[in-house]
Amino acid sequence: MSFLVTGGAGYIGSHVVHALGEAGLDAVVVDDLSSGHADFVRDVPLIEGTILDTDLLRRSIVEHGVTVVVHLAGYKYAGVSVTRPLHTYEQNVAGTISLLNAMAAEGVDKIVFSSSAAVFGTPDVDLVTEETPTNPESPYGESKLIGEWLMRDQARATGLHHTSLRYFNVVGSAVDSLFDTSPHNLFPLVINALESGSTPHINGADYDTPDGTCVRDYVHVGDLAISHVAAAKALDEGRRLEPVYNLGSGEGVSVREIMDAFVKVTGNDFEPAIAPRRAGDPARIVASGEKAARDLDWKMRNTLTDMVQSAWQAAQSHRR
Structure with a gap:
């Protein structure tokens, strides 16, 4: 089997x-x-x-x-x-x-x-x-x-x-040898920017959310x-x-909160650049994970800091 x-x-x-x-x-x-x-x-x-x-x-x-x-x-x-x-x-x-x-x-x-x-x-x-x-x-x-x-x-x-x-x-990595290599996803984009000495950016900071940036699961x-x-x-x-x-968090985090977590984890004290909104980006998409929690052992075992730390650590491990 x-x-x-x-x-x-x-x-x-x-x-x-x-x-x-x-x-x-x-x-x-x-x-x-x-x-x-x-x-x-x-x-x-x-x-x-x-x-x-x-x-x-x-x-x-x-x-x-x-x-x-x-x-x-x-x-x-x-x-x-x-x-x-x-x-x-x-x-x-x-x-x-x-x-x-x-x-x-x-x-x-x-x-x-x-x-x-x-x-x-x-x-x-x-x-x-x-x-x-x-x-x-x-x-x-x-x-x-x-x-x-x-x-x-x-x-x-x-x-x-x-x-x-x-x-x-x-996002994140559970094993240092396994990591996100997508050219389109936020975490690899931020990590690649920091490693190249450029400034990560946020697409739009004027949404109807607590800090003006998009909220996602x-x-x-x-x-x-x-x-x-x-x-x-x-x-x-x-x-x-x-x-x-x-498989949702029920709460979500904003892109600004993710940038702040990268500052904390990496020690790179950067201020993200604000770029124009991307067409079609809704202000907020967050899902309930209640049914998956009931049937599929679904839970948020990792904090945002854990997610960023594991992604950064895996990327650094790969570079060495």
Whole structure:
């Protein structure tokens, strides 16, 4: 018995593989390494290839005795997806269809799907719940919502056991050797700026929030990984889960608070530059994590300082 982690060489996926190992569970990774890193995968088999290759997935399932899939592979850059919609749909929709076909062909009927808060678009509520209407505003968000529909419809047709985990801004590191290398995410952007001697910036400081900067759910990648494993174990043990869960903080933090935490942690006494707002950035998106706390061992184990400290430490460890 093993757990197949698609995208397991990526930032989040590699943390899920690490958490599976910590739980004493065997894993196998399929990743095309388009944004993942082979050296993020240690002590488990790494099969290099695309999830669009259904035959490769079928062989991997059979050869490694896969019983549960944790599906994280996909193209995740929401902004870029606007200019690359067909690529986004190919990777995220066609890739998921390929995976579900491979699972059905080999009799695997349990899957945890890595979804996204991008399915909500710009909600007009203070606290997002699983019942908040979905209204994605990018091909990326649309592709994730379609992924949820694929799980739902395959469950109706074949009895697939599934759940989808929606999450927001993932940060920090649980292991120094695993870190965020995205060119679009806030923490790597701040760290790269500080290391290069430039000044980090904030996109807009005139929002209707306590300090004028956007408020978001920032969650630690290690906490996120634990709940992915909890979901996979629950399905493996035959427990019924909700079709979707929000892995939210319930409170959120502002971009200004993040900058202040970087000043405290790094000792770089900088004042962030204020840049113009980015189009489409809502003032606040924060979600409730109550259902996930009930069913998936979801909790905010790390403070904002912990998140920044772990991200900074992992980046410094990599540089040495």
